[in-house]
Amino acid sequence: MLQKMDFELVPFRNNDKIISLMGKLDFSDGVVSVSYELTGNLEGLNWPESGPGQSRAYGLWEHTCLELFIGSVACDGYHEVNLSPAGNWNCFSFTDVRVGMKESDTLTLISLESMETNKVARLSAVLDFKRRLPDSLQIGLSAVIEMGSNLHYYALSHGSVPDFHARKHHTLRHPEQLHSRTDQVTRSNL
Numbered sequence: 001m002l003q004k005m006d007f008e009l010v011p012f013r014n015n016d017k018i019i020s021l022m023g024k025l026d027f028s029d030g031v032v033s034v035s036y037e038l039t040g041n042l043e044g045l046n047w048p049e050s051g052p053g054q055s056r057a058y059g060l061w062e063h064t065c066l067e068l069f070i071g072s073v074a075c076d077g078y079h080e081v082n083l084s085p086a087g088n089w090n091c092f093s094f095t096d097v098r099v100g101m102k103e104s105d106t107l108t109l110i111s112l113e114s115m116e117t118n119k120v121a122r123l124s125a126v127l128d129f130k131r132r133l134p135d136s137l138q139i140g141l142s143a144v145i146e147m148g149s150n151l152h153y154y155a156l157s158h159g160s161v162p163d164f165h166a167r168k169h170h171t172l173r174h175p176e177q178l179h180s181r182t183d184q185v186t187r188s189n190l
Contacts, residue, residue: 021039
């Protein structure tokens with residue numbers, strides 16, 4: 001059965017170009033699907049065209065990068081997935097917040113598609129999750145959006161600085177909640 005969560009990311013600082021950044025996250029039979037949709041006046045957006053292949057790369061967060069964090073409430077470790085509209089991606093595991101970073105094969109990219117117009121940019125990815133879902137999930141969704149020479153930071157919520165790894169800004173979901181209904185994650189219920 002499909003388990004779905006809709007989300008809306010909020011900016012660390014408002015800007016006059018981006019109206020919204022929304023998406024969907026689905027878990028189904030060991031597959032994780034995530035999609036992001038950015039709307040607004042996107043002139044000046046650095047949204048690289050998809051390349052011929054999808055390869056692992058480092059430093060994707062230095063430019064436009066869509067991110068997903070998945071961890072278990074029962075342990076300090078978690079996984080981070082970075083997705084570039086160009087088709088590059090990577091998955092890292094951490095033993096604690098920003099500790100023990102290493103490339104991981106726990107989530108591997110199956111497919112990645114992106115498109116951009118002057119008003120809408122979309123990225124969708126499908127990942128193979130090679131482990132059983134933990135009993136209680138903490139999920140973080142975030143984005144670095146490059147417009148001109150500026151980086152804009154989006155996440156489910158923020159503290160005094162943009163820190164996508166801070167697990168207090170990830171949302172809690174239990175698998176039984178994911179099985180029973182579509183969950184809406186917005187700023188108001190974090």
